[in-house]
Amino acid sequence: MKKRPVTSQQVAELAGVSQSAVSRCFSPKASIAPKTKAKVLAAAKQLGYRPNAIARSLITRSSRTIAVVMSQLDNPFYAQMLEYASRRFQQHGYHLLLFMSSDEQETTSVMSDILQSQADGILMLAATLSSSLAKECVARGIPVVMINRTVAFEGVSQVASDNYHGGYWVGCHLVESGCERIAFLAGLADSSTSSQRRQGFLDALAEHGAACWAEAIGDYDFATAQAATRALFSRDVYPDAVFAANDHMAIAVIDTLKAELGLQVPQDVAVVGFDNIPVAAWPSYQLTTVQQPIEAMVDEATALLLGQIASGQVTGERKVLPVTPIVRASAVSGT
Known part of the structure; x- marks a missing residue:
């Protein structure tokens, strides 16, 4: 036979407090005296009481x-x-x-x-x-x-x-570093983050008298970014820098360049990402990026x-x- 659940009233009776005190004890941010709370918790432990979140939500409408x-x-x-x-x-x-x-x-x-x-x-x-x-x-x-x-x-x-100014910094950094054939690897086509980073990047290039050399779409996806990298570097003349709209794709770019195409980063190709995920700092990547807070x-x-x-x-x-x-x-x- 299934044992009936312990009620808050039983806890209140054992602790010698009101039922509302039991309710306050198990309600986040509720005010309750430390001594009263200690008595309620001790009684709840002794009886094996567990508050019913569903029942409480019906009462509080939350x-x-x-x-x-x-x-x-x-x-x-x-x-x-x-x-x-x-x-x-x-x-x-x-x-x-x-x-x-x-x-x-x-x-x-x-x-x-x-x-x-x-x-x-x-x-x-x-x-x-x-x-x-x-x-x-x-x-x-x-x-x-x-x-x-x-x-x-x-x-x-x-x-x-500030996605726009993050992208703007990347554009300035790559041009001032001497890169000339700079490609952009976009995220999702309808994503506000990708479009804002792209616009800041393009504006920075334009102010330096440069233009984006090539663009591809990586959909913020690792495998898609790998395929886009292969396409970008399938020509005889390929980019000397890639700005990926996030670190997840930038890591895919670096892996593809090194493991499949035999190119070195940054000696042959500079790579920049966006986000500053933990893996970006790993010794095998050392990814230049833009940190989001x-x-x-x-x-x-x-x-x-x-x-x-x-x-x-x-x-x-x-x-x-x-x-x-x-x-x-x-x-x-x-x-």
Whole structure:
């Protein structure tokens, strides 16, 4: 016969406190005297009590969950961001529900699952959100914060790094380093990050009287970036520098150049990425890159989302955080 679960009332009776005190003890950020909390925890341990999060959510009308929508996990940059976001929200008593969405159409279908989950808010980690879907979220009063992506709709809060000036720095650095045949390896065709980095890069080249020598699309994917590298270097005259729109692709470029094409980095080809993932600093890569402030971006997104949840007001704030150039051996230092 299945044993009936211990109730909060039983814990209250054993601890000699009110049932509301038991509830406060297991509610994040709730105020409760240390002595009272100690008595409740001791009684809960003795009885084997576990709070029912579902029941509490029905009373408080809060699930204490945040829906996170992501497009990929193979890129270490997003794995880092997800880990830090999980820790930050846990500090505030929230847990993350992960939803994967590879494109805009899939995001639309995933949204119905998110709405059924009764999540208190939505954090979009580098997943594309259409303007129409953004408007629907606002109309429903669902707080949404996009991080590392932007959308042409003012009603949704967005946090990103300064992709334009990061790309601008790369263009200046490569030209000033003496590179002449500079190629750009783009991310997803419709991604705001890739287009902003590309525009800054092209503007920097133009100001130096140069132009992009060749372009290819890597879709922010390792295998696709490898194939794009093979295509770029299939000609008799090939690039003397490659700017990949993120480190994940830049690593694919370096591996392909060294292992398949017999070219040396940076002696034959300079390579620059964007993100500064941990592998970028490995001795075998020493990748010159542009560092995104992961923790600061997550902190801003967390504050925006929790602020909207607390106030019940959906707002459309935009935060753009500065990036930091990281010069390593994969691209010679500028003069």
